[in-house]
Amino acid sequence: MPGDATFDELQLLVRARYALIVLDTVEVERAEEGLALTASRLNLLYFSWSRSRGLRRGALPSDPTVDQTDDPALALAQIREEGAGLFHFRGLSAHLDDPAVVSHVLDVVQQFNARRGALVLTGHGIRLPDALRPHATVIRLAGATFDDYRQLLERLIREYSARMPVKIELTAADRLRLVNNLTGLTLNEAEKIITKLIVDDGALRPHDIERVNAAKRQIVEQDGLLEFHPQSEGLDQVAGLGGLKQWLARRRAVVAEPQRAQAFGLSFPKGVLLLGVPGCGKSLCAKSVAHEWGLPLLKLDPSNLYDKFVGESEHNFKRAMLTAERLAPIVLWIDELEKAFASASADADGGVSHRIFGTFLSWLQERKGDVFVVATSNDVAKLPPEFIRKGRFDEIFFVDLPGEGARAEILRIHLSKRKQDPLLIDLPRVVAATTGFSGAEIEESIVSAMYAVFSAGTSLTTETLLAEVAATRPLSTTMPERLDALRRWATQRTVAAD
Numbered sequence: 001m002p003g004d005a006t007f008d009e010l011q012l013l014v015r016a017r018y019a020l021i022v023l024d025t026v027e028v029e030r031a032e033e034g035l036a037l038t039a040s041r042l043n044l045l046y047f048s049w050s051r052s053r054g055l056r057r058g059a060l061p062s063d064p065t066v067d068q069t070d071d072p073a074l075a076l077a078q079i080r081e082e083g084a085g086l087f088h089f090r091g092l093s094a095h096l097d098d099p100a101v102v103s104h105v106l107d108v109v110q111q112f113n114a115r116r117g118a119l120v121l122t123g124h125g126i127r128l129p130d131a132l133r134p135h136a137t138v139i140r141l142a143g144a145t146f147d148d149y150r151q152l153l154e155r156l157i158r159e160y161s162a163r164m165p166v167k168i169e170l171t172a173a174d175r176l177r178l179v180n181n182l183t184g185l186t187l188n189e190a191e192k193i194i195t196k197l198i199v200d201d202g203a204l205r206p207h208d209i210e211r212v213n214a215a216k217r218q219i220v221e222q223d224g225l226l227e228f229h230p231q232s233e234g235l236d237q238v239a240g241l242g243g244l245k246q247w248l249a250r251r252r253a254v255v256a257e258p259q260r261a262q263a264f265g266l267s268f269p270k271g272v273l274l275l276g277v278p279g280c281g282k283s284l285c286a287k288s289v290a291h292e293w294g295l296p297l298l299k300l301d302p303s304n305l306y307d308k309f310v311g312e313s314e315h316n317f318k319r320a321m322l323t324a325e326r327l328a329p330i331v332l333w334i335d336e337l338e339k340a341f342a343s344a345s346a347d348a349d350g351g352v353s354h355r356i357f358g359t360f361l362s363w364l365q366e367r368k369g370d371v372f373v374v375a376t377s378n379d380v381a382k383l384p385p386e387f388i389r390k391g392r393f394d395e396i397f398f399v400d401l402p403g404e405g406a407r408a409e410i411l412r413i414h415l416s417k418r419k420q421d422p423l424l425i426d427l428p429r430v431v432a433a434t435t436g437f438s439g440a441e442i443e444e445s446i447v448s449a450m451y452a453v454f455s456a457g458t459s460l461t462t463e464t465l466l467a468e469v470a471a472t473r474p475l476s477t478t479m480p481e482r483l484d485a486l487r488r489w490a491t492q493r494t495v496a497a498d
């Protein structure tokens with residue numbers, strides 16, 4: 001059974017009289033199954049509690065429940081009336097800020113000194129109150145492996161084929177792809193999805209492989225904080241930024257073969273922070289990294305983080321981080337980081353944003369999965385200084401206004417993108433005229449010039465393009481002080497991206 005090693009360890013702990021065990025997992029069903037099995041191996045009765053059902057004697061829905069035990073304090077009190085047993089409490093962490101519940105837990109733990117058994121709390125990222133911490137042992141249920149998903153798929157095919165005619169039209173390579181697409185889902189979710197695919201039309205076909213991705217997307221987006229971003233172009237559509245590109249290229253092999261890299265002594269890169277002048281390709285780069293590395297791109301959209309009622313946001317944020325880890329290896333893109341955490345120091349919202357900020361910082365430093373974070377920021381003044389400290393990101397890059405070479409490249413890229421022939425334009429003249437322009441401003445000039453010539457029924461020329469350039473007031477001339485300050489700040493603390 002998947003996670004065997006975890007339950008072996010748990011069994012040893014119970015034998016060794018550890019009375020309070022926290023099993024960290026998102027897969028409550030798997031935990032339940034494993035705990036019931038552990039109880040029977042230990043010759044203990046198995047009990048399972050949840051707020052909605054109360055205390056139940058056994059793991060099956062048909063097992064009897066003890067009356068009036070939906071209240072956590074009453075359920076814990078009931079334990080003391082029972083004999084030796086393994087008591088599984090799911091979702092108790094929501095009640096651990098109640099001193100009465102904590103006190104009941106302490107009583108129960110005390111009782112296990114005199115009789116066999118243990119109290120097991122399951123959930124993800126449970127934070128214990130200080131009073132319980134010295135009594136508790138935390139173990140983590142390992143996530144499902146490739147083999148677990150493979151076995152699950154084979155078992156379900158076998159089971160359904162025995163019951164109904166099932167057409168399997170998958171080649172060995174298709175099966176491999178299907179199993180690969182399942183990674184990141186809990187086994188329980190994976191089972192539901194495969195079952196649906198089989199039962200829907202009595203067949204497993206190649207197009208079902210894509211439907212797994214659709215189902216996965218739904219799971220990711222239900223939190224409202226993360227979204228799957230469609231793949232965009234690669235870094236060849238980004239002009240300049242040679243230093244950053246080289247840094248990324250050097251790490252491509254590590255990302256492609258994380259196991260081999262690990263054996264060699266290299267770990268999965270943590271992430272980069274791209275700081276700099278607006279409109280110079282930071283967001284563009286962030287999107288391109290995923291394409292370049294062949295990884296899925298998840299975007300964290302913190303704009304609705306604080307909309308929901310207090311308390312919810314913290315929970316949602318943690319769940320989003322966990323989802324990101326589950327789907328690893330991925331690129332996680334956080335655009336305009338300062339907007340998400342600018343209010344972190346003000347405690348206008350009762351400290352919620354401050355706590356989320358703290359959670360995020362420690363997640364950045366300690367996260368487990370292969371999640372490469374690309375964060376961008378346009379405004380260092382608004383960015384909490386904690387992000388700049390060592391250890392949060394592998395590197396902090398400063399993205400400045402494009403130089404001559406990069407401007408020529410930007411012109412070529414954007415002219416070609418819009419079906420214009422760069423050879424018909426006197427590029428050196430336009431490059432000279434766009435000194436101080438950002439990439440976005442150059443792009444806008446091209447587009448405006450195209451509107452002008454299209455409505456006039458003519459075609460794009462160097463002159464028409466130069467006319468638009470002359471009419472543009474770039475940010476670097478409207479706010480030169482801001483740019484200077486940014487540049488001075490950055491040369492002290494960051495690496496040039498170019």
Ligand SMILES: Nc1ncnc2c1ncn2[C@@H]1O[C@H](COP(=O)(O)OP(=O)(O)O)[C@@H](O)[C@H]1O
Binds near residue numbers: 239439441
């Ligand atoms: N270095 C560049 N190479 C190619 N296009 C660029 C570059 N910089 C900016 N652009 C164009 O300007 C647009 C806006 O740039 P963006 O990446 O959003 O800037 P920011 O640095 O503010 O995140 C891009 O989508 C792209 O079309």
Ligand SMILES: [Mg+2]
Binds near residue numbers: 284335376
């Ligand atoms: Mg941007």
